[in-house]
Amino acid sequence: MEVGRLPISASQRGKLISAGYTTLSSLSSISASDLARDLKILDSEALEILKVASLNNRLDRPNGGHGIVNGAQTAWEMLHEEQFFPRITTSCADLDEILGGGINCKEVTEIGGVPGIGKTQLGIQLAVNVQIPVEFGGLGGKAVYIDTEGSFMVERAMQIAEACVLDMSHYNDLLRKEDRACQVKLQPSDILENIFYFRICNYTEQMALMNYLDKFISEHKDVKIVIVDSVTFHFRQDFEDLGLRTRLLGGMALKLMNLAKAHSLAVVIFNQVTTKYTEGSYQLALALGDSWSHSCTNRVILYWNGDERYAYIDKSPSLRSASAPFAVTSKGIRNSPSNYKRTKMM
Amino acid sequence: MAPLRSLEQEYPILDPLFQTFCALHGIFSVEDFLLHDLYVLAAFAEQEPDSERLKQGITQVLSIIDGQHQPWLNGMELLADALHNKHVLSTGCDGIDLLLGGGLSAGQLTELVGPSSSGKTQVCLQAVSSVAKKHIGNVVYLDTSNSFSPQRVAHFVGLVSNISFDQARHHFLQNVMNNIVCHSVFDIFTMFAVLHQLEISLRMQLQSGDHRVRLLIIDSISSLITPILGGKGSQGHALMVSAGSLLKKLAHDHNLAVLVTNHTVGGEGGVPKPALGETWKSIPHVRLLLSRDRGNKKCTVSIIKHSSMDSGKAASFDL
Numbered sequence: 001m002e003v004g005r006l007p008i009s010a011s012q013r014g015k016l017i018s019a020g021y022t023t024l025s026s027l028s029s030i031s032a033s034d035l036a037r038d039l040k041i042l043d044s045e046a047l048e049i050l051k052v053a054s055l056n057n058r059l060d061r062p063n064g065g066h067g068i069v070n071g072a073q074t075a076w077e078m079l080h081e082e083q084f085f086p087r088i089t090t091s092c093a094d095l096d097e098i099l100g101g102g103i104n105c106k107e108v109t110e111i112g113g114v115p116g117i118g119k120t121q122l123g124i125q126l127a128v129n130v131q132i133p134v135e136f137g138g139l140g141g142k143a144v145y146i147d148t149e150g151s152f153m154v155e156r157a158m159q160i161a162e163a164c165v166l167d168m169s170h171y172n173d174l175l176r177k178e179d180r181a182c183q184v185k186l187q188p189s190d191i192l193e194n195i196f197y198f199r200i201c202n203y204t205e206q207m208a209l210m211n212y213l214d215k216f217i218s219e220h221k222d223v224k225i226v227i228v229d230s231v232t233f234h235f236r237q238d239f240e241d242l243g244l245r246t247r248l249l250g251g252m253a254l255k256l257m258n259l260a261k262a263h264s265l266a267v268v269i270f271n272q273v274t275t276k277y278t279e280g281s282y283q284l285a286l287a288l289g290d291s292w293s294h295s296c297t298n299r300v301i302l303y304w305n306g307d308e309r310y311a312y313i314d315k316s317p318s319l320r321s322a323s324a325p326f327a328v329t330s331k332g333i334r335n336s337p338s339n340y341k342r343t344k345m346m
Numbered sequence: 347m348a349p350l351r352s353l354e355q356e357y358p359i360l361d362p363l364f365q366t367f368c369a370l371h372g373i374f375s376v377e378d379f380l381l382h383d384l385y386v387l388a389a390f391a392e393q394e395p396d397s398e399r400l401k402q403g404i405t406q407v408l409s410i411i412d413g414q415h416q417p418w419l420n421g422m423e424l425l426a427d428a429l430h431n432k433h434v435l436s437t438g439c440d441g442i443d444l445l446l447g448g449g450l451s452a453g454q455l456t457e458l459v460g461p462s463s464s465g466k467t468q469v470c471l472q473a474v475s476s477v478a479k480k481h482i483g484n485v486v487y488l489d490t491s492n493s494f495s496p497q498r499v500a501h502f503v504g505l506v507s508n509i510s511f512d513q514a515r516h517h518f519l520q521n522v523m524n525n526i527v528c529h530s531v532f533d534i535f536t537m538f539a540v541l542h543q544l545e546i547s548l549r550m551q552l553q554s555g556d557h558r559v560r561l562l563i564i565d566s567i568s569s570l571i572t573p574i575l576g577g578k579g580s581q582g583h584a585l586m587v588s589a590g591s592l593l594k595k596l597a598h599d600h601n602l603a604v605l606v607t608n609h610t611v612g613g614e615g616g617v618p619k620p621a622l623g624e625t626w627k628s629i630p631h632v633r634l635l636l637s638r639d640r641g642n643k644k645c646t647v648s649i650i651k652h653s654s655m656d657s658g659k660a661a662s663f664d665l
Contacts, residue, residue, distance in 0.1 A: 076523035293462030
């Protein structure tokens, strides 16, 4: 392998190549002090370079697992693994249906919509729903809520948590009369305790938090959802260098993907809308441009249709394009009442 | 290449005496050796006391250098290679197969460009299921956005199989799915490490003749390159070109078809153009533009660049 493909800094690479070390094999038999003398760098730096090179060398011998590459899985294994990752319900049956059961773990879901459509409400609902215990069909996990706009309201979260506990005890009463042992032990205050809240005030803090999240989640292994509300806010105003913005966003998208995959959690990011001039008319499109479009696994767009709120699956590798209505009530996100009217008339 | 003294272990003829002799003439590495006039060097070697050993050393270095480059091929050998080794793999989409004259060619780097949600991942998944099923080959899928959906692949495989009994179908599905290997990569250096591993295991496989890897998909390569491209240094640019040449080398040496996806960015006049810039334009052998009409879900694919067909041809199909 060429030395240019090792994850080292540009200046170190330049020094290596000008000294004649262009392949990994040329680095395999040299000691750190010789290398340091050749390149005129410190011994510790030379040791770092050799460590990186030997790490890549060690990866060369694929282990027995899959003969082709280390760390890969066959599609058959992945197909069966999917059954073990339950989805996070949104408390709205129609929405859950078009999402294939709810928000999926190990994926990044982007939700965008006009201001006031209910993105933050959906975020708070998901942060509460992820904590539904396993006995009631939930994940029993904790949530990380990253707030960039300051739109998280604790009183509303309390309201939604209380409604959730009430719903769970109703379910308990109705359907599990014989199994009273499974009482609802969860209290609204417990639910609020399990939401880890971060408030971000500028894009530097946002990038720093993304870097820190991996360590945070390794320490709190129960976290099953990370909500970023909203990811665009600090990147829209006053960003002079658009090239830098694209690079930062690209890096952030990959980090979020990595987080979702490595810790098997769901990542939900909210986005704002902007107008785009396409095909002769002004249309609403999600902010941050085309290069941000491949940073999510699924995309859901929330929009108004007359008086009703609708959600539409815009991009998904496995879900069909569909839309479903939903409503924001005092209890949180619920089914849209107009659906009930329709069934009654029949 | 490395300094001469690191070659000493493998080739004991290049002993310190030889190295001192070379150093006298300002030769410290193999590159310096190449730049020097070899007849003059040999003449100087004649005058030294140990001239035979020194001349053997010079011949040894020359043979090491000779071993570094690929063998020369003439036109007939290239034609034979193209006919026997470079097969065409069907993508599972009739429209694309028709457009490309059969499908993806082994030995070529094909790029799928398209705006968001135009069907690039779906085409990749269909190609995966088609190759794993029809061509009895292994597929390696490098995924950057967790969008590899095994259910979708199982659906595509099940679509075209006509085995009626459930047990047989289950067994068949398992065999096919076991041929597909998926790895998540989230930065370009991991991708290089994985490709390097793949290269080594392919070289070992050549001797054993197992189920060969036939298709390599990277979805999407633009999300790996965008975070490093641009900015102050040219490291990102160098890495992009290096990635392109590594993929083409893998395709040619091991008869793989390589498929990568790219996204579009806004160009002049609002017309979207492929991302990754001007340099990347010349790297893939075949570039296809995918677009989807929201209204009727029809996909249109057109050729932007092809090494042996006209560009501008288009076809449409349903996904």
